[in-house]
Amino acid sequence: MGAEVIKVEPPAGDKTRSLGGMGTSFFPLFNRGNAAWCSILRAPEDRATMDRLLASADVFLENFRDGQLDKQGLGPEELPPQHPH
Numbered sequence: 407m408g409a410e411v412i413k414v415e416p417p418a419g420d421k422t423r424s425l426g427g428m429g430t431s432f433f434p435l436f437n438r439g440n441a442a443w444c445s446i447l448r449a450p451e452d453r454a455t456m457d458r459l460l461a462s463a464d465v466f467l468e469n470f471r472d473g474q475l476d477k478q479g480l481g482p483e484e485l486p487p488q489h490p491h
Contacts, residue, residue, distance in 0.1 A: 412443055414456070416445075417445070419444060447480070460489045
């Protein structure tokens with residue numbers, strides 16, 4: 407639909423990349439056209455990159471475990487003041 411999607415993955419990459427058998431097509435099917443960025447959000451340089459991405463983003467979606475973004479300072483309490491758009 408014309409959106410640029412940047413998927414943030416853990417340093418080891420998305421676990422679905424290595425699925426075999428019936429799951430082989432899962433990753434390419436659901437991530438077609440996405441750019442991937444592997445990150446450790448606790449690292450200052452990775453956090454700076456994330457802040458630059460958020461500064462230009464129209465939408466931010468996540469599916470981390472509950473509380474993970476809060477631990478990284480990217481929870482619903484912290485993001486709106488930093489990135490009000």
